[in-house]
Amino acid sequence: METYSVDIKKDEEGYLGRECPECEKYFKIKPGTGIPDFADCYCPYCKKFAPQDHFWTKQQIEYAQSVVLNKVSGDILKMMKKVETKPKRNQFISIGITVKGNPTPITYYSEKELEEKVECKNCTLQYAIYGTFGYCPDCAAHNSQQIAEANFDLIIKILDLAKDASPDVKVKLIENGLEDCISVFDGFARERCCKQYPKLSFQNIYSAKQKLDESGINIPEGLNNSEWSFVVKQFQKRHLLAHKMGVVDEDYIKKTNGDHKQLGKKVSITETDVTTLIIHLKVIVSNISKHVERS
Structure with a gap:
């Protein structure tokens, strides 16, 4: 089975959107800050602890799926274009094959604006949340x-x-x-x-x-x-x-x-x-x- 790699882009300030798999609330982290190579994540709202790849947002998943479908459908169209034929003249029966269509469009998205930006004093992770108070997604220290x-x-x-x-x-x-x-x-x-x-x-x-x-x-x-x-x-x-x-x-x-x-x-x-x-x-x-x- 062929696998595809999709780059999930950060916002203009370098933050990456996250969504808790438990409470489904949205927050952002700035990759490269905090604990080096930290593989797991805490939800800043409910303190759910799970691997980083459990925190993709619905919009990011939809975008990644659309990128793959765009690639696959585009490749299929290219293959089918190669078998296009034109009807031959002066023949009683002649069949031509014409391939039309466009690759599946990509569903783009933008990260949301949040109310509070915090740099954790404990581990230096930079993150953004709704409201004011929350746990650090890296070290779980509460920011109160x-x-x-x-x-x-x-x-x-x-x-x-x-x-x-x-x-x-x-x-x-x-x-x-x-x-x-x-x-x-x-x-x-x-x-x-x-x-x-x-x-x-x-x-x-x-x-x-x-x-x-x-x-x-x-x-x-x-x-x-x-x-x-x-x-x-x-x-x-x-x-x-x-x-x-x-x-x-x-x-x-x-x-x-x-x-x-x-x-x-x-x-x-x-x-x-x-x-x-x-x-x-x-x-x-x-x-x-x-x-x-x-x-």
């Missing part, structure tokens, strides 16, 4: 901590823009920075803990700590009491921004041991507050990643 840290770093870059902004824009950028870094942390922690603690919210970090304490997980490990109290206070500031237009109320004063003179005034948030919070949250993110396995 890496994504969180990258977003924290982006917030710090945005805060740098506040230095040259007008006073009102500067205040808004700093407030947004505080809300954004807590949203990043909440998104990371929910994703990391969704199997063990599916209903746990991390926007109330004090309650989340108490819940995880029950499992022997000390999320502020490495932070002293003062640093932990600072983290809790910043989360309370975010609560004021989200629900009270940033105005200090009795609940905030009670939970932060604040000064009653601040009651009814706008809460104060500085760039240092946000950058220091990010430093402490990176410690907490590392602790959660270490103690909560995302499987």
